Amino acid sequence: MMRMATKKLSFLVATSSSASTFIGSHLLRQIGMGMIIFPSKISFLFYNNMNNNPICCCLHSSSSYRHRNRTFRNINDALSAFNHMVNMNPLPSIVEFGELFSALVRMKHYKTVVSLSKQMEMAGISHDVLSLTILINCFCRLCHVDFGFSVLGKIIKLGLEPNVITFSTLINGFCIEGKIGRAIELFDVMVARGYKPNVHSYSIIIKGLCRVGKTTEVIKLLEHMKVVGCEPDVVIYNTIVDRLCKDRLVNEAVHIFCKMKGTGILPTVVTYTSLIHGLRNLGRWKEAFGLLNEMKGGNIMPDLVAFSVLIDIMCKEGEVSEARVILKTMTEMGVEPDVATYNTLMNGYCLRMEVVEARKVFEEMISKGRIPDVFSFSILVNGYCKAKRIDEARQLFDEMTHRGLIPDTVSYNTLISGLCQARRPLEAEELFKDMHSNGYPPNLVTYSILLDCLSKQGYLDQAMGLFRAMENSGLKPDLVTYNIMIDGMCKYGKFKDARELFAELSVKGLQANNWVCTTTIDGVCKEGLLDEAHKAFRQMEKDDCPPAQGCISGRATY
Template structure:
């Protein structure tokens, strides 16, 4: 997709009618109103319920409260991300004959943008123009952000060209939105080009614009360009803030360059930028990545000394790192410290610890954690079930695994292929091959995305039972379905055939494996 970044136009030749491609039929806006009016808001917090009730009581007050009070409530609901509720109340307000003002119409535009209903957002924009209001930078920036949220960055840039041609002035926030939109759709080069245009006189560039581009460059593995951008930023007297330092530290940690990451931390402190919880959590995670457990523990203990309070996220990183380093008892001690500090672990913390116990073969310790999760109203998620079912199957507790699988399904959590593969593998290893075949065939008929791992598990189960003909048949079916065997699949077949003294067939598979480039 070509983007009109090189065609940013500033002529005044556009008339207001040029907005028409973006404006929907006003009747469509009405139909959306009716849709939301027929579905009353469903607030999920008592606080929201109270706010909605207060708003509706205002309809019956005499005199009717000033319009700005309605706007304050709609604004608070929007900040709580109850966009549909806001639109429903807005419609009820208009049906009562209470005329919206410019601020409320901007709020409604924002709601439609977050709901990815850009047609209706531009309908409200048309209404603003019709009522004679002069759109301000907030109105225009909100619409551009909505288009970017919908990955319609090209439309956002074209809209920018049109409003500038009409004589509207945009600000740093507006251009930051466009830069972010470009980076989000993988057009970092275009974002850099836009930054150059901005710095040529449109408005002042700022740290947000640079941080967005720097983050995108690191994610695209363009490290040199990212560091060049940091230097350019500093040369423009824009000093990096903690977010930019965190981006650099994170990129270095992911590459295992812990020494360099610590150097960035030193530079950061010398520049009088205070590291935050994200900085330390990233460094801890990086140290665990290269198995420097003691360094991670030192960072965790040291950050409180400089006034950074550990949170659930940082504890979860520590617990995860300790579990992966097979220090489950230390992880459990840290988990208990969370309780002593009255910190409430989240589902990630519990799942991490459960996974650690499962991989250590300590399944008996898991059930207390699950009971605690229920007591704290923390729901088991798909990842938690993955860990548990895998551990039960691995330890030959198939009946318990199926019982847990049944519970998961009853709670409306749909299994992924990892769980299906785990169960099939467990059945094969647990002497329940026929059940495994039935399950596999059922998944095949229902169109589940069986991958090479799924087929390999089943082929391995058949080979272990000496059912080589059935394994050949499944191999053929696998290739017919467009799923190509990998090195492990070949090795299973070759080992089985050599074990049966079917050397010619084994060598045929071996030659095919070499031909496909699976043996180096």
């Protein structure tokens, strides 16, 4: 029996990866020496020996799980049932313990199953293939597929026959750890040795391949399934459609979707939501809306994601009133909008400059018990700024901090930009300082907003000081920033400063573009230095950067 077990195990670990070979040789040594398969490291990691009770794993769960005639509302109920079972006379069968372990796995208490499994053995209950496969699953879920292989060795040592579920569980363990190459190797070995993969086995491999973006291989495997007579189920199709949509391969996703329906498999809300999301991301609103109508025709209830996508589509199309109706409809159908859904609708109103309606949505969200996030406030602040209602924007910004929310860089940039557009540069500069003191270092966008404001309104000394401070902070000005400064200097007659800034470009490794060159030449012409303007003009042609037509016909010709 021992020789047969060793022979069985040797082919199972005969893959090309060095890690798999190591695991195999480790198992063979354990079997040959008659050692306990569980490494001592397992008990250190997962087993609390105090009173043989895994107290450290007693985490409550809000769900209920059934085991025969018992219902577990939390982990303590399950532990109580286990303690009762091990003290029964006669002891229950391994089947009952397996059902208990399965319930714990559904509650995601994997460490507890490992500990209880050990206690069960000590009570004299022998494992079967199912209970050991459950144990393998627990180790795999805990990212210890190597321990899972140890349990596989135990199965074979006991003279039991592993099945497709056992191998599929180990394959899934490799996928969980991101080792898709080893998962495929084990899958191939399983097939080569006569174990016929089922739909679940293929689903695991397809999910793993999708996770690493191997969509071409996934499509080939999908075709292979049909060749070998294993029809893909809706889970497999949903996995593929979702991955293709995330990779922006929406046409391919639609093709798989049509093929799926052609085989008689009905799409689910998951299928439709993935496709609608993908179409929305590519701006194909009408097709996305058509799928939502198809869902309705098929009596498929849209979920939160599908409704949110529909609201987003309507807002981007400018049909905010329709989006409002959809929000009302989803609540009537028992689907409660989340903060992101409300944010989408608020943004839709702000895009139409209807900030009063956006504020109503904001207040409605709060009345429904939803807590606005930083993005919610940023949307409204931006709406008030665009409507030139700066004081209300500032008030809302302050309210955000009073609620315990910390404004982010986008929030600061939005209000700073609003203050600048309202020609209130000094307030914008103060907010800029507050931003820095509150631990949010300004980014290039922040500096560009404030520099543009100060330059256009003649605060050139402050602008130059801010420009140099930006450089000292480690941020490198780009062409946009330089053009803002050069344009401001030229506008207020500081042509020398403009020329010096222009000269810095080559030193900083920046290639002046059409706009920067044209601005500089225009300023030099205004200064009356036509020879220098002509020289700059020829240099632009040499650099394959021809100036704007207005510069050629306007300034450089007089």
